[in-house]
Amino acid sequence: MTRCIRRCAALCLVLLLALAVNAVRVTVVEAGSYARDPANRRIAIARYEHPRGGILVGGASVTGSQQTGGQLAYARTYRDGPLYAPVTGFASQTYGTSLLEGTEDGLLSGTSSQLASVPLWNEITRDRQRPGDVHTTIDAAAQKAAYDGLAGRRGAVAAVDPATGRILALVSSPSYDPGLLAGTGPAVTDQWQRLNDDPAQPMLDRAIRQTYPPGSTFKVVTAAAALESGAVADLDAPTDSPDPYRLPGTTWSLTNEGRGCEDASVYDAFRVSCNTVFAKLGADVGLTAMARQAEAFGFNDDGLRVPPAVARSNFDTRMSRDQVALSSIGQFDTTATPLQMAMVAAAVGNGGELMRPYLVDRVTNHGGAVVAHTRPERLHRAVSEATAGQLQELMEAVVSDGTGTNAAIPGAVVGGKTGTAQHGVGNKGTPYAWFISYAKPPGANRAAVAVAVVVEDAEAARADISGGGSAAPIARAVMQSVLAAPPRPYDQPVS
Template sequence: MNAPLRRVAISVLVLFTLLIVNVNYIQVVRSDELREDSGNTRVLTEEYSRERGSIVVDGTEVALSVPTQDTLEYLRQYPQGPLYAPVTGYYSLVYGAWQLEDAENEVLAGSDARLFTRRLTDLFTGRDPSGGDVVLTLDAGVQEAAMAGLEGVTGAVVALDPSTGAVLGMASTPTYDPGRLSSHDPADIRAYAEELGAMDADPRLNRATEDNYPPGSVFKVIVSAAALSTGEYTPETVVPAPDVLTLPGTSTQLRNFGNSSCSSSQEQSLIDALTISCNTAFAQLGIDLGEDRVREMAEAFGMTGERLEIPMRTAGSSIGDIESEAALGQTSIGQRDVRMTPLQAAMVAAAVGNDGTLMTPHLIDQVRAPDRTVIDRADPEELSEPVTPEVADQLQEMMESVVTEGSGRAARIPGVTVAGKTGTAQVSGDVPDHNWFVGFAPADDPQIAVAVFVANGGGTGGDVSAPIAGDVMQAYLEGQGG
């Protein structure tokens, strides 16, 4: 073979080798990346050519796919869009899937391993493939009461079944219409997304799970638990409650809300300190207990900084770094670096209501095949046991006092004993305080635990968040015939 032919042959061989390498690189190495690329029209066309499964609450489809006459054969719809948007999220041509639409995409799209038999049957029968349904633990009445209570404010509500960890309600405001982000009109999708992004508080953020906030006096439940768990304190133990507490090693003076006095004697029982939410008493109590006990109790309740999956991933909750006794005093009243998600706050209340056992929160009750056959069902799991049943009983007694005689009166429900704790958290000098309430009912046999968070509500947890919590708990109890 002469030199020119040899060079041509070598060039062809090199080009062919490069072609094989490139094909394998695209089909093997980059396959997942290209498949998940929202700009891949072939993938989009394939996805929209099959019926996506539904998201179901109390037997009603809150997200479903309907046939169209478009190139994309199915359109995702949300009949009660804004009510469930914080949970369902959206399924968008432009922005992909969000919230449950993303977390449960494999089930809804029909690619989940649990649907393999169905896919195999579809292949042999020629039946159009379709996705499975996700049935949620949410209670429609709770969700409606929670969203109604948050109307006009920025905030969140989480309600749990204390005995199972099932999420009964998950509300976040402001809210939005996921249907507009899931249309077949890219221009309108982008315009609506820009509108949402320009708002002071982006409605696409689920404030119940995706962000954390200073909890203020809600954290005093954890400090109370740490004290009672030592065996050295009871609800009747008298603790210091000065009008002003100078934090150790500093000239910083910590005062009570509104510069009030907790007790004319400068001391009071632990139950009274929680009932009226005495800052100086709990700051000193935390200092006396020490960082290790406060931190260990917070972590036992779930404040480890780690993310949960419910199945959407949540932000972490933690008490942050504590570099001194002065910092510990501020931490002990839920300020400084303490951060909680509303979900975590509800978990604290649920654990107390469940005799000291904290159940893992979960949103999905069951997964169904396209023929409505149940292929998976929730199995409640214990997450931790932060306190003993005896300590839980003492905390219940103290939290009942908060609602019957103290700062949480607005959460009372006629004919039902409610246990709870208010919280008012300072943010900065120019910004109104955050307002919180956590609680459960009935106090002697808890069916629902709730956390209400109102960002920059401008009042107190007792007058802003407690009434919302009362309405949410009452809606559930009445719906259960209680």
Template sequence: MNKTIRRASVFCMLLVLALLVRVTWVQAYQGQALADDKNNRRNTIAKYANPLGNIIVGGQAITGSTATGGKDFAYKRTYTDGPLYAPITGYSSQAFGAKGLEGVYEGILNGSDHRLRTFMDILTNKRADPGNVLTTIDRDVQKAGYDALEGKQGAAAAIDPATGEILALVNNPSFDPGRITGANDKAAWAELSADQGKAMENLALRKPQAPGSTFKLVTMAAALENGMFSSIDTPTGVKDPYIIPGTTTPLRSEAATPACNNVSLRTALRLSCNNVFAEVASKLGQDKMRAMAEKLGFNMKIDTPVRTDPPSKYPTKKMSVDQVAQTGIGQFDVQATPLQMAMVTAAVAGGGKLVSPHMVSDVTDSGGNVLDSMRNAPSTQVMSERTASMLRDAMRTVVSEGGGKPAQVPGAEVGGKTGTAQRGVNNSLPPLAWFTSYGKLNGKQIAVAVVIENSDTDRSEIGGGKLAAPVAQKMMEAWLKKK
């Protein structure tokens, strides 16, 4: 054999060897990763080859599956009362993936989760029968909030303070996830994505905004926990009119000057006196204010199991004294979701104990066997019972004598706090109308927070709870009067 042929043969052998090594590497080491790759269309086809498992509310499925008649995608997801439950379910789309509970529990619902596989599934390499997701959502509370928000742009969240169970998450506008479940729903997706996707924006969980005066509950808790006041009925010594510390800027309250001059914490909460809570925050300082806020869930991504991302926020960067004062009234750079403010109120209602909020109770296999349970959610004592009791006392005054009167539920103990949050450069956008409250009746309790974005009423009416408090009232009544 001449030298040229020998060299060509060796080169070809090296090429074959390299090919064998590469094939072995792909099959032995990269095979599973390639099979699981999100861009592998075979996975998407396999997900919709059979009916999906269901998301359950009150013992009834609010999802389903229907045959498409197609070869590749044999089934697609369907929804019952899609817009009502969209903040909970999210969507499962053959073209656009899955979000919300559909995304978090995608493996359970399509049968690919390894916990679902039986011995026979493993032997035959068959996809397991899908499981189900049981939620904590109460149908009546959810519907009450949804109906009460009709014609308004906003959101609401409700929690059972005793268990941490999320009873309702409501958004308006909402969307019908059934419109985008197929493989060819680009027109519907484009429509829902218009206006920066506001229709699909989860306001209740994932859009922190300035909480305004509802944050005064956090400020008051910090003051009481740090021993600044021993009673909510003694004068605070804070003057009205009031100049923001470190500035020459007067700070107005909703009540006309000097109604907030040297008032007690109870009166300050009822009249929503900005001077008192701004002064309290400036005296406490940023570190103590942030510590109280973080105990209540601020600056943390909370798994419900749908994650609150971005999280509600209390500033961590160094602030000036005037900025700290503004945080005391829920302005400057403080941001919160309705779920976060419902958590604050739930801790107050629950004697200072905050139970981790969650919207899923159990995850089961197709036979109903529990794979994962959140029924015994962890809790933390975030403030003393004494502090919580004083806060409840002051909040009851807001509802019985102040701007929270529209939240009254006949026969029930109800406490609340109104809020107005300024928005835009020089307050160019309509302010946010907030209301957060708790209700107790016959051993049942609930905490609710509501925000309204599209207000066109006078600021004093917003602060008085004219818009948001009636929504909270309907939700509380639906739970407390439930048989």
């Protein structure tokens, strides 16, 4: 009898051990696969059991949550959804997340270990912390000025603080209301289908996810390469630049829209935007120096995150001389996001230092305590301080007495560059109008804001007048809104 009891006890012990091992397997080893299993309804129910954390602009939340009355208890809501969609993205119970809603999902949903009061507590208990709030760097007035300026036309605006890299505005037009995708059911499915079928692509974030040929705005990079390489020493000296200019190794000649470009100085050629001068200058500087300079401004970077991923801006590193010439005026295969071209203007306005752009200033927990803070970081020394001063002279001449006078702001020093990007088969597509710029407050040595604007449906008789007429007023409005705002205590340059 005693032997039977011992055997029974041993068997029970083995079974208990087996149960314990299986429990560990299910709750620890296999927990990730269960969590990722789309058939696991409990994950979705737990995810939407409580309101989601807020995305804030200027201390005010532009997102919220509302009760649904269903198993997924709370759905996302958006204040001024189309205005901030290129920043927030969407959080959908049906289609997942995008942009900040996606990259900061752990913080906004309460699953991030950064929110835990005790290290590893969440991983051990599987408890969900109360969600945190994401404070963006966006300036509400600048965002509104950019959005109103585009007025529904296809295009985008990006604005940054040159001294820190803080992104002050990200606008893409036409836009959409992320709240239409927040819940579940046929209405959400219909909206998703409608938005994806729309040829205007309202869900495309043109400010950071779309690249365009930058046209004449790229002449800032070409001028920088010429100055840094020593190919140009005197901005006022005549250049050996014929008009028209036959592209090297071809029978095709490049011309200008305006007159006075033959042998024009770099100063005058930049001010009135002579294609022939800058195409020849790029070909003379050469592929290696041009590519090196473009990359110093941020081109060819596959890893830029703000934290949403930014599309790669391209400058080819294998080209013939005629292709280098075309690339040097922002054509051929050269492409850039609006954020990239804002970075070019920012580096010039910041004395040659290019700061890493970022969209999240800090994250706070439910009690308001800061759990993460972004510190400004230098990305590259784009050009020397001396070269930056010469580029500022060129860009400021564009606004004071060139193609960009529509960007002038009384009392402020404004530098800019107009441009038009030809595109389509045989360059017969409607040109894209560009304007990039920076503005210095009265008495300041460094710029307080840098902006890039692209308008896709601009009608232009002359390329650079289009940039000055269609895009420059939008940039001016954005710069004015930033200059008019009181300084923020955390807007300090990096030493």
